[in-house]
Amino acid sequence: MARPTIVDIARAAGVSKGAVSFALNGRPGVSDKTRARVQQVAAEMGWLPNVAARSLAGTRAGAIGLVFARSADTLSAEPFFMRLIAGIESELSLRSVALVFQVVTDHTAEIATYRRWAAERRVDGLLVVDPFVDDDRIGPLDELAMPSVFVGVPPSDDLVAGVWSDDATSMSQVLKHLVGLGHKRVVRVAGSNNHQHVQVRNETFRRISAELGLDEAMIVETDYTAEQGAQATRAILMSPRPPSAIIYDNDVMAVAGLGVTQQLRIDVPGELSLVAWDDSQMCRICHPTMTALGRDIENFGATAASLLLDMLDGQPPRKIETPAGVLIARGSTGPVDAQMHTTPR
Amino acid sequence: MARPTIVDIARAAGVSKGAVSFALNGRPGVSDKTRARVQQVAAEMGWLPNVAARSLAGTRAGAIGLVFARSADTLSAEPFFMRLIAGIESELSLRSVALVFQVVTDHTAEIATYRRWAAERRVDGLLVVDPFVDDDRIGPLDELAMPSVFVGVPPSDDLVAGVWSDDATSMSQVLKHLVGLGHKRVVRVAGSNNHQHVQVRNETFRRISAELGLDEAMIVETDYTAEQGAQATRAILMSPRPPSAIIYDNDVMAVAGLGVTQQLRIDVPGELSLVAWDDSQMCRICHPTMTALGRDIENFGATAASLLLDMLDGQPPRKIETPAGVLIARGSTGPVDAQMHTTPR
Incomplete structure (x- = not known):
């Protein structure tokens, strides 16, 4: 039969x-x-149940793959990742597609995982996170002929699909908020320059700072951890001409920076304003509460998943820009006390 | 051929x-x-690649399933979940088993996911998190004949496998630390009483408080969110006889509580000591740093995954107790200033 x-x-x-x-x-x-x-x-x-039947027919595994090549500690510290997963899930569950998920230590293990999944026909496509400069995952992915969507600024290659958010508009919002409060010296505590999105944010930070007539735009590179966020903050505040505002590349570093200001008895926002990129519960529960660039990360993940599923249904690879984040002004930003910042601290 | x-x-x-x-x-x-x-x-x-071959032979899917029935916001706020996943992954990757992961809104959707996965032969077994009192997932899991390991205090049923950690020893450490600092009134801000592990911690808190001669052991129930953690802290501190120490059931509530003390200008640890259950980066970056009960959550996840894989290899279901957490004393706990707490604030 x-x-x-x-x-x-x-x-x-x-x-x-x-x-x-x-x-x-x-x-x-x-x-x-x-x-x-x-x-x-x-x-x-x-x-015959679906997975076996579809695999047998050589059609679909009914699952997509996601690998995070980060330490467990970084992943658990940054709420970004779980929100991204939740967004991805929201789209997958609508279409009864499963998420196969793996955490590995580095990109070599990540690529090995992609090869294994391809060999096992475990997944139909991949969401590839943390695009980096000269991303060496593109070659193996091409070779495996595995439909893939880059999450974050995608490589320029026309055949590579990706979603990203409009960081230029976001950066402009943040800087205009600070300029509106009278700030003239703003420092950016950035993530690793290997990441495409960090480079984009760095360039926009420099460009918009110049457009708004801010003093020399200084950028300090870190690895996104609380430890380096705190260390960078200390170095910045001890420098001969400390800024009146700091913009951090994630929530974890911003809250760590706030801790440093408390140790150094520097009043936030009286003497120093702080802004976090990506809002989170952490930003809402610290004291003072943290001004943050809130992005709809769930939507970001859902858009990526939806694009990949469309590609599995035969649509061509696309690049999709998601809306810019929205500045949420809270207690950590305030007007510059002009006298306090005319002379070095 | x-x-x-x-x-x-x-x-x-x-x-x-x-x-x-x-x-x-x-x-x-x-x-x-x-x-x-x-x-x-x-x-x-x-x-023939593995997944299809195994499904066809009716043997293994080569994957295990994990469903979180929590809001994306709770999941992303609590580092616990990502650390648990990282631990699970560490064990699975050793044996080339994939993790199929889904985030849903409630237990009804969770059970529906288990049914779908069983129908699709998507996974060989399940890790079931957040065991609760009169857990209505046991019936469907029995019916599906899906090998399952409960992560957290498992139901008493002999046939149900599970891993948990020794919360009694942990609670004893925390309370002895506080008693050693001269504390006599300690309040516990607990998670929802529906969770088995919360009930166990509540019972141990009462028993050990009595053994150590502490004043009446008060417990405030919350839903684990920062909002309710802050609200509970405010209510406790405004009460006629506020305690000199508070133990929170997670890191998020403890840090939120610390925010409340700063708003109320109550000095931590001078006037009030705070302890978090489960250490995290958040506890290390707040100011003062948070005394916490550090558990090896990665090991907890790895043990659960290993037990499930053993069961898939024909071993009987077991219950495994993992080591108790270790108290990490930091800046948020200090000696009681006797004068300050003889009269109500």
């Missing part, structure tokens, strides 16, 4: 096609009794 | 069995050239 269709099963079980779909896909919408009957009828008719 | 074995492929390609295994599983250990040759030979001989 040929593989039964949903229509065959619906007829045999005396229920609607929709009910069969709900029952066999484990979704709400049918009673437990109906579900049990449909499952029994389907089993008797030799219905 | 029958499905070729690794030995057949090794002979045809003129390489070792190990090299074939490395090449086909996408693992390091062979040159790119050898990998390419082995893959070509294997393809010519009709080698």
Whole structure:
């Protein structure tokens, strides 16, 4: 007997096609009794569950892959990653696609994982995070012919799909907020310059600082950890001409920087304003609360997942720009006390 | 032609069995050239990749499932979850087992996901997090005959496998530290009483408080969010007889509580000591730094994954107690100023 269709099963079980779909896909919408009957009828008719059937037919694994090449400590410290996953999930669950997820230590292990998944036909496509300069993952991905979407500023290659957010508009908002409060010297504590999005933010920071007539735009590079965020803050505040405002590249470093100001008894926002890139609960619970650039990270993840699923359905690779973040002004930014910053501290 | 074995492929390609295994599983250990040759030979001989082959043979999906039924906001706020995943991954990657991961809104959707995965033969087993009182996931899991390990205090049922940590020893450490500093009134800000582990911690808190001769052990129930952590702290500090120390059930609430003390201008640790259950970067970067109960959450996740994989290899379900956390004394706990706490604030 040929593989039964949903229509065959619906007829045999005396229920609607929709009910069969709900029952066999484990979704709400049918009673437990109906579900049990449909499952029994389907089993008797030799219905083959999806994953095995699709793999056998050489079509779909019904899953996409995501690898984070970061230490567990970095991943757990930055709320960004879990929000990104939640956004990805929101889109996948609509289409009953599974997420296969792995945390590895470096890009070599990441590429090995992609090869293994391809060999096992484990996933149909990949979401590739943290695009970096001269990204050496593009070659292996091409070779594996695995549909992939870069999450973050994608490589310029036309055939590479990606989603990113409009960091220029975001940076402009942040700097205009600070200039509006009278700030003239602003320092940016950036993530690693190897990341594409960090380079973009650095360039925009320099360009817009110049446009707004700010003093020399200084950038300090870090590895995104609280430790380096704190260290950078200390070095900046001890320098001969400390700034009146600091913009951090993530929430973790901003809150760590706030801790340093408390140790040094520097009043925030009286003597120094702080801004975090990416809002999080951490920014809302510190004291003073942290002014932050809030982005819709869930939407960012959902857009990436949706683009990948479209590609699996035969659509061409695209590049999609998601909306810029919105500045959320809180307690950590305030007007410059002019006298305090005319002379070095 | 029958499905070729690794030995057949090794002979045809003129390489070792190990090299074939490395090449086909996408693992390091062979040159790119050898990998390419082995893959070509294997393809010519009709080698069927693992996932499809295993599903077809009705054996293994080669993956285990994990569902978080929490809001994206809670997940991203608590570093616990990503550390747990990292620990799970560390064990899975050793055995080339994939993690299929889904975030859903509630337990109904969680159970629906388990049903769907079972219908699709998507996973071989499940890690079930956040065990709760009268856990209604046990019935469906039994029905699906899906090997499962509960992560956190497992249900008492002999057939249910689980891992948990020794919260009694941890609680004893925390309370002895506070008593050693002269504290007599300690309040616990707990998570939801529906969770098994919260009940266990509540009972231990009451028992050990009594053993150590502390004043009436007060417990305030919350939902683990920063908002309720802050609210509980405010209520506790405004009460007629405020305590000299507060123990929080997670790091997020403890740091939120610290924010409240700063707003109320209550000196920590001069007037009030704070302790967080579960250490995190957040505890290390706030000011003062937060005394915390540090658990090896990665090991907790790895132990759970290892137990599940053993069960998939035919071992019986077990219950495994992982080591107690270790108290990390930092700036947020200090000696009681006796005068300050003899009269209500």
